[in-house]
Amino acid sequence: MSPIISVSGLSKTYASGFTALKSINLGIKPGEIFALLGPNGAGKTTLINIICGIANASSGEVLVDGHDIRRDYRTTRSLIGLVPQELHTDAFETVWATVSFSRGLFGKPKNPAHIEKVLKDLSLWDKKDSKIVTLSGGMKRRVMIAKALSHEPQILFLDEPTAGVDVELRKAMWDVVRTLRASGVTIILTTHYIEEAEEMADRVGVINRGEIILVEEKAALMQKLGQKRLKLHLQGKIDAVPTPLAAYNLELAGDGTELIYTYDTRSEHTGITSLLSDLRAAGIRFSDLDTTQSSLEEIFVSLVRA
Ligand SMILES: Nc1ncnc2c1ncn2[C@@H]1O[C@H](COP(=O)(O)OP(=O)(O)OP(=O)(O)O)[C@@H](O)[C@H]1O
Ligand SMILES: [Mg+2]
Incomplete structure (x- = not known):
């Protein structure tokens, strides 16, 4: 048309x-x-x-x-x-x-x-x-x-x-x-x-x-706008993401003191509940957590950089 x-x-x-x-x-x-x-x-x-x-x-x-x-x-x-x-x-x-x-x-x-x-x-x-x-x-x-x-x-x-x-x-x-x-x-x-x-x-x-x-x-x-990041502030430092957690595609940041998980807020299962229990099973403790949503501003920035 x-x-x-x-x-x-x-x-x-x-x-x-x-x-x-x-x-x-x-x-x-x-x-x-x-x-x-x-x-x-x-x-x-x-x-x-x-x-x-x-x-x-x-x-x-x-x-x-x-x-x-x-x-x-x-x-x-x-x-x-x-x-x-x-x-x-x-x-x-x-x-x-x-x-x-x-x-x-x-x-x-x-x-x-x-x-x-x-x-x-x-x-x-x-x-x-x-x-x-x-x-x-x-x-x-x-x-x-x-x-x-x-x-x-x-x-x-x-x-x-x-x-x-x-x-x-x-x-x-x-x-x-x-x-x-x-x-x-x-x-x-x-x-x-x-x-x-x-x-x-x-x-x-x-x-x-x-x-x-x-x-x-x-x-x-x-x-794209529905992506959210969950950041876990770990109690201790780790060198690598433990293998049992590989499926979550976690990103290790903050010199090994933070784990970042990206998920889609629109999907039925965000995977957060199972992530938290798998973390516990792997012996990883965290002291705090926060989430950030990709804002329009971030989308702009990533688009302009691309
Ligand atoms: N008559 C004008 N003379 C000079 N600059 C202008 C004029 N009208 C608009 N501008 C500039 O052009 C740019 C775009 O303005 P425009 O009004 O199109 O933006 P906008 O996307 O509609 O913004 P908003 O969401 O605030 O309505 C702005 O930097 C504005 O200062
Ligand atoms: Mg306008």
Whole structure:
């Protein structure tokens, strides 16, 4: 299947001289949920804004459904809905007026039935006559989503959709996104949260310092992120890992005073219980233990080093 969005050789250097994106290549498949995961300042918003035609690239090309975003701006923009990271709405308009007005901006004929459906899907129907200024932050965020969906886009960008949103609303928003995907909308979202990518995405792209360092099916990435290390601080020093413990692939560290066991938190049996009893049987005593989970940061580091 040919990608619905195709980004090639995309670079961005801001007027300040700072290079925020370095030769990005990325294809988004029609109908998928793609999560762009990366730390603050990685270039997520810059990339999204360029794909949506809001910011200009310094070089490279973006095709949306086969159309160049610069040459065919109106066509491509009408295919896209964008929920920006920064919320800004007309505070004194009503929900209904704001969302209807957004549709008009794309030159689409009025369609009150569609607006009604969008507001109902986002649990905003009972707020349709309320002024935006009277809504809570989470409601405002949903109004932004409603605006982005007002013109029936095929592609929806959500830039940090759940930043500052409570757990309950976050789950409700995930449901909305899933419903949209089921209706055939392609979704690209950015997030800092591994859990969010895990919950939502079909594929995950990791971006760091303006470079896409990995694009993978979610399941494969989560396996890498699921690795945990158990470190045992031994009471005495050992020269080698005793042979009966070979199957655990233990690593001897700290000059023979530490044993490190790596396991997958997602597997049914982590092997920790049997490791501890086999250690005892081998006469190895430990004074303390701690576990560390490979963080996104560590994955970045190991990817960048590789
Ligand atoms: N208008 C601008 N002029 C100069 N530098 C900019 C501009 N906008 C963004 N940058 C820089 O580009 C880099 C990428 O910023 P961007 O907003 O794309 O990151 P992000 O991944 O969206 O981060 P966050 O997770 O904090 O939203 C940052 O170092 C930022 O300071
Ligand atoms: Mg951002």
